[in-house]
Amino acid sequence: MTIWEKMQKVDRRILYAILVVCVCVGLFFPTTIPTDPDPSSKSFYAEVMKLEKGSTVIIQTDWTNSTRGESMGHFENLMRLMMHGDHKFVFYSAADPAAPQVARTVLARIVAERKGQGLREYKVGEDYIDLGFFPNAEATNTTMGSNLRSVWANRKSKTPTGGEVDVWQTPVLKDVKNIGDIDMMIVVTASASIDVAIQRLAQKVPITAMVTGVTGPGVLPFYQSGQVKGLAIGLKGVYDVEYMMVNGINDVEVEGQKVVEWDKVGKVDRVSEGTTFSRGRAYYGTLHVALVLLILAVIMGNVAMFASRRRKGDAV
Amino acid sequence: MNLMQYMLAQQAIEETFWRKAPGQGLILWVVIGLALGTGLCFLLSTVPTNLRKKVIFTFTFLAGLPYVLAFLWPRPISADFTNDIPRNKGEEIGFFINQAVEPVGTLTNILGGFLLGVGIFSLVRVHSIRIKRRQENWGYSLVLLASFAIMTVVGFWDWRLRAFVDQTGALNVRDNWQPVNYAQDLLFEGIYQQMDSAMFSMIAFFILSAAYRAFRIRSVEATVMMASALILMLNLMGALTYAWGEGINNLVVQTGNPFLMNFKLNVFADWLRSTMQIPAIRAIDFGVGLGALAMGLRLWLGLEKGGVTA
Numbered sequence: 001m002t003i004w005e006k007m008q009k010v011d012r013r014i015l016y017a018i019l020v021v022c023v024c025v026g027l028f029f030p031t032t033i034p035t036d037p038d039p040s041s042k043s044f045y046a047e048v049m050k051l052e053k054g055s056t057v058i059i060q061t062d063w064t065n066s067t068r069g070e071s072m073g074h075f076e077n078l079m080r081l082m083m084h085g086d087h088k089f090v091f092y093s094a095a096d097p098a099a100p101q102v103a104r105t106v107l108a109r110i111v112a113e114r115k116g117q118g119l120r121e122y123k124v125g126e127d128y129i130d131l132g133f134f135p136n137a138e139a140t141n142t143t144m145g146s147n148l149r150s151v152w153a154n155r156k157s158k159t160p161t162g163g164e165v166d167v168w169q170t171p172v173l174k175d176v177k178n179i180g181d182i183d184m185m186i187v188v189t190a191s192a193s194i195d196v197a198i199q200r201l202a203q204k205v206p207i208t209a210m211v212t213g214v215t216g217p218g219v220l221p222f223y224q225s226g227q228v229k230g231l232a233i234g235l236k237g238v239y240d241v242e243y244m245m246v247n248g249i250n251d252v253e254v255e256g257q258k259v260v261e262w263d264k265v266g267k268v269d270r271v272s273e274g275t276t277f278s279r280g281r282a283y284y285g286t287l288h289v290a291l292v293l294l295i296l297a298v299i300m301g302n303v304a305m306f307a308s309r310r311r312k313g314d315a316v
Numbered sequence: 317m318n319l320m321q322y323m324l325a326q327q328a329i330e331e332t333f334w335r336k337a338p339g340q341g342l343i344l345w346v347v348i349g350l351a352l353g354t355g356l357c358f359l360l361s362t363v364p365t366n367l368r369k370k371v372i373f374t375f376t377f378l379a380g381l382p383y384v385l386a387f388l389w390p391r392p393i394s395a396d397f398t399n400d401i402p403r404n405k406g407e408e409i410g411f412f413i414n415q416a417v418e419p420v421g422t423l424t425n426i427l428g429g430f431l432l433g434v435g436i437f438s439l440v441r442v443h444s445i446r447i448k449r450r451q452e453n454w455g456y457s458l459v460l461l462a463s464f465a466i467m468t469v470v471g472f473w474d475w476r477l478r479a480f481v482d483q484t485g486a487l488n489v490r491d492n493w494q495p496v497n498y499a500q501d502l503l504f505e506g507i508y509q510q511m512d513s514a515m516f517s518m519i520a521f522f523i524l525s526a527a528y529r530a531f532r533i534r535s536v537e538a539t540v541m542m543a544s545a546l547i548l549m550l551n552l553m554g555a556l557t558y559a560w561g562e563g564i565n566n567l568v569v570q571t572g573n574p575f576l577m578n579f580k581l582n583v584f585a586d587w588l589r590s591t592m593q594i595p596a597i598r599a600i601d602f603g604v605g606l607g608a609l610a611m612g613l614r615l616w617l618g619l620e621k622g623g624v625t626a
Contacts, residue, residue: 008529015528016521023520035554036561036582065509066516097432098512101504108488135428139421142383146397150335150418162485178396217589221598224590236552288553290520295549297528298542305532 002311007304015297022293026286032277033239033284037260040223041240042249044230046265047184047208048081055087055183056176058144058205060197061103062095067190067212072106073238073279074210075188077245079110080278083122084271087183088172090129094137095193104130117274125159129172137193141200148179179204184229186210194219194228202227210237235287239280245271333412334419373618379424380616382416389413440464467503474500544588551585 001009037045051057059078063071082089091107093099107128115121122128131152134140143151149168156164157172167173176182185205187194190212198207202222206229211219213234222228232241246252247259248270270276363371391410402408443457473496478487486492493501533539550556560581568576577583614620 010528012521012525015524019521019524033555034558036557038582039586064512066512068513069517098504098509102509105505134425135432136421136424139424143418143421146386146414147418151421158485160485162483177399217593217597218601220589220594221601224594234552236554239554284554288555291549291553294524294527295546297524298531298546301528301531302533 002308004304004307004311007300008308019290019293022289023286026289027282029285030282031285032281033288034259035239035243037240037244038233038236039262039264040220040231040233041237042230042244042260042262042264043223044208044210044232044237045241045244046249046262046268047206047230048078048186049085049268051085051087051183053086055085056172056181057082057087057089058182058185059089059091060094060185060187060189060193061091061099062093062187062189062191062193063212064096064098064102064190068102069283070212070235070238071188071190071210073235073283074232074241075103075106076110076279077232077238077241078186078188078210079107080114080245080271080274080276081241082128083110083114083119084273086120088127090131090167090172092131092134094134094140094196095189095191097133097135100130100132114274119274123160125157125165125170125172127172129157129167129170131155131167137196138200141197145179145201145204148182149177184208190215192218195222198222198227210241235280235283239284239287242277242280244268245276332415332419334416369618369621377616377618379420382413382420384616385413386417436464467508470496470499470503544592547581547585547588551581557581 059082061075063075065072091100091103093103107122111122124130140151152167152173155167157167157170159165168176179201182205185197185201185207187197187207187209188211189209192215194209194211194215195218198219201207207227208230209219209228210232211234213236216231216233216237219228219231219233223231232238244260249260249262249265249268250258251267251270252259360371389410390406391414392407395407395410395414397411397414400411402411440461443461445451446457447454447461477494477496487494487497531538531542533542557580564576564580568574578587611620
């Protein structure tokens with residue numbers, strides 16, 4: 001058996017071991033890598049930063065820990081952006097019963113992080129509302145479009161002092177009468193639930209999205225058509241947003257050159273407080289390693305196949 | 317506040333033909349609803365087998381009707397069906413139909429909740445039988461049912477403490493947690509969610525193995541696909557994209573030929589996405605949409621017999 005034939009029949013456990021080692025090493029050395037964010041990520045950041053201070057935002061969070069490598073980074077960035085802008089937000093899930101609890105955990109961590117940094121503490125019932133889970137995405141989004149007050153009628157929110165209050169009496173929603181009063185809807189998802197939201201609500205409220213790398217290509221047509229105003233895709237999207245939180249768009253300059261340039265918008269400020277680089281920076285190096293490994297695997301596999309064929313041809 | 321007080325504390329809601337504010341009579345309505353629901357379930361169970369399909373099709377048609385009519389019925393562009401007053405009979409019918417959308421949506425959400433219950437019932441039934449009959453791998457069924465019971469008890473206990481006992485928000489701080497809060501955290505965050513992540517992360521191993529063993533350039537199509545995938549994957553690597561872009565920038569300065577800018581990795585990848593990938597996805601989506609429309613119509617009109625057994 002030649003070396004090429006051996007390579008073609010390499011034990012899969014060796015491949016798995018190589019993957020584990022390569023990926024783990026990258027995680028120990030978070031590095032700031034210069035990048036040019038994707039236009040869709042730039043749109044997302046610009047749209048969110050364009051919101052006036054204290055805007056009201058609906059967040060549909062349809063991810064769980066199965067995709068936390070990407071979605072948790074997205075959600076953390078989103079929470080930091082919301083809190084930086086003093087925006088009030090409502091969050092719920094229309095895809096997975098476990099999703100609201102996962103979001104709660106991340107939210108609590110970001111609130112604690114900001115409190116530790118001496119920044120304003122976001123409070124339930126005053127700054128945000130947790131609406132839980134709605135089992136039917138189609139019906140929920142359709143009704144949100146036709147009568148927002150009725151779809152969340154009788155829902156209660158905790159107050160900072162531990163009591164309960166009708167969500168429509170909270171500072172978050174008291175001035176909202178219909179979906180048109182919402183400044184933006186942001187969908188953080190790992191599934192096609194974004195499609196439902198776009199189909200039912202895109203004409204009534206500006207929608208932006210943070211999706212996984214797998215879901216991203218399916219949402220791109222909606223971004224291109226303008227139905228989704230901004231779109232952060234996958235781990236690259238997480239890092240892109242963090243990179244722009246540090247450098248803004250057409251904002252920070254190094255040696256007379258803007259770090260992130262985009263001719264579609266003017267200056268978009270960077271985030272000047274709290275944590276900016278976080279999970280995206282921690283994982284982005286690893287993404288490089290994993291992709292290089294994947295590309296090498298394809299190349300090596302093909303080289304071995306062709307070499308093996310050639311040897312067989314020579315032998316004949 | 318107990319559960320009953322919680323229900324009684326519901327605020328008055330806007331009344332329409334489809335929905336009445338329960339007010340203080342809420343409990344009575346809940347009882348009536350339960351009685352009607354139980355009676356309806358009993359009646360449905362007595363329906364002759366040959367009529368069951370008709371019952372299902374009738375309910376399906378009625379549930380879909382408001383959505384179809386709300387979409388098709390002419391209406392003013394900026395109509396607000398909650399606060400506006402209809403100006404004529406046509407608009408009145410339009411308002412009537414559109415006001416039905418919300419209660420039907422709520423109903424489907426409640427049914428969705430019931431479906432979770434049906435799923436749980438089915439799961440418990442199947443695995444209980446497997447344990448009772450000592451069928452193959454019955455031990456796994458035992459673990460499943462035990463996990464299910466523990467998770468349910470701890471989850472509800474934790475929820476009860478947070479929702480009805482903790483009146484000051486003290487449980488939001490970890491230092492104030494009781495053993496059951498720690499148990500819930502361990503079960504949900506510490507075990508269930510971590511297993512969820514572990515299951516999904518296994519895909520990475522299969523992708524690598526498949527890339528090495530199966531992604532072969534055996535045809536022109538495979539070569540084109542591989543070249544496209546390679547460019548898009550390289551574009552995900554910020555370090556490479558940046559270095560490549562800087563190289564192209566220097567080349568443009570040296571040669572004075574701005575056309576070279578098109579060979580930046582991110583520009584090329586963006587072109588691939590917007591010119592090749594997105595139109596292809598849109599075409600697929602269009603086909604899927606037409607198929608979904610046809611299937612939806614068949615289901616709504618009771619023409620689709622598959623999956624409906626008497």
